[in-house]
Amino acid sequence: MNPQPYPLPGGGTGTELVIDQAAYHRQFAADVPAADAAVMAATQRPVATAALEEKTGEAAWKTIPSWALIATSDKNIPPAAERWMARRAGSHTTEVNASHAVAVSRPAEVTDVILDAARATR
Template sequence: MNTRYRRLFAVAAATVVAVGVFPVAAMADSAGRTPKPTIVLEHGAFADGSSWNRVIAGLRRDGYPVVAAANPLRSVASDAAALRGLIAHIDGPVILVGHSYGGSVISAAGTGNSKVKALVYVAAFLPESGESALGLSTKFPGSTLPDALETVNGPDGPDLYIRQDAFHHQFAADVPARQAALMAASQRPVAQSALEEKAPAPAWREKPSWDVITTKDLNIPAAAQRFMARRANAHITEVAASHAVAVSHPGVVIDVIEAAARATR
C-alpha cells in the first residue's frame, strides 16, 4: 500500500471510530454528570430516516448520540420487534422519538424496556391497547389523507403511498416545494394492514412522555393529537406546522427531545 492510500485509509478509519454506525456508549457532559442518553428516532409512513436530518444535526451539536432507525413500515408488531433489536444494541439509556405511525411503534417497543427512559411523540399516534392508527386518524374530522393516497399491490398486500402531486400540500405544506418534491419521490410506503393493526399495551402508561402537536396537520388532525396527548398525560408543545414538522421546524423538535432527555437524567 503506497503512502497516499495509507493516509486515506487512516483518515477513513479515524472517521469510523469517531462517528460510528451506532453509539456504543452514552456521552458524558463536560460537568461529568450522568451520560447523555442515546436519542433513537423512528420515522413514520411516507418518509424515511432523512426526514430527521436537521434534528440529528442539532442533537449531535448539543452532544447527544443519535440513531435514526430504519422503520420497515410492515406491521406494528414486527416494526416494534426491529426497534427493540436496535435498542438492545445500544449501551446506556435511550429516549425514543416517533413521528406519525412511528409513534405506534415506539409505544409498542418501549413497553417493559428498562433502557427506555422517555417517549417523545412528534405529530404522532399514541394508541391505547386495541386502537389502530387508522381509527385514531378518523376519530376527529380534519384528515384529508385518504383522498391523497394511492395503492400499490405489494407481496404481502396493499402498500400505500401519497400521490406525488398531492404530497406537498398534504404532508409538507410548510416545506419548500423543491424539497417536498424530493421527499415525495423518496417516500417509503406503509402496509395498509399496519395502519389497521390493533396496538398492544402502550409504553406511555409506564414512562413519561412529551408530544409535539402540529396544528396545521392534514394527516393526523390536531384534535386527535390533543386527545391522545392528554390521555397519556404528555408534556405538550403546540406548533403551527404541517405533518413534516421535523423538516420545517427542527428547532422545536430538538428542544422538546432535549427537555425529555434532561428530565430523565
C-alpha cells in the same frame, strides 16, 4: 392516498399507501419549500396498511412519562386527535404551527422536545 400492492415474503400481497406526488406538498409538507417537498414526494416510503391495523401490547405511556409535539397544521393526523392522544397520555405537550413534516420544517422545535424529554428522564 393511492393504495399499491406489494409482494409479501413467502407469498401473498400486502397493500401500502402512497401519497400522490402531485398532492404531496399540499397534503404532507405544506410548510416545506416546494423543491424539497418534491424530493420528499419522489422518495417517500409508503406505509403498509398492516402497520395501521396491527394490535399493540401495553401502551408505554401508561407507565412512563411522555412528550407530544402537536403539528397544528397537520392534514394527515387532525390536530384535535393529536391533542386528545396527548391529553390521554398525560404528555408534556408542545404545539407548533407546522405540517405533518414538522421534523423537516421545524427541526429546532422537534429537537427541543426530544432534549426536554431526555433531560427530564435521566
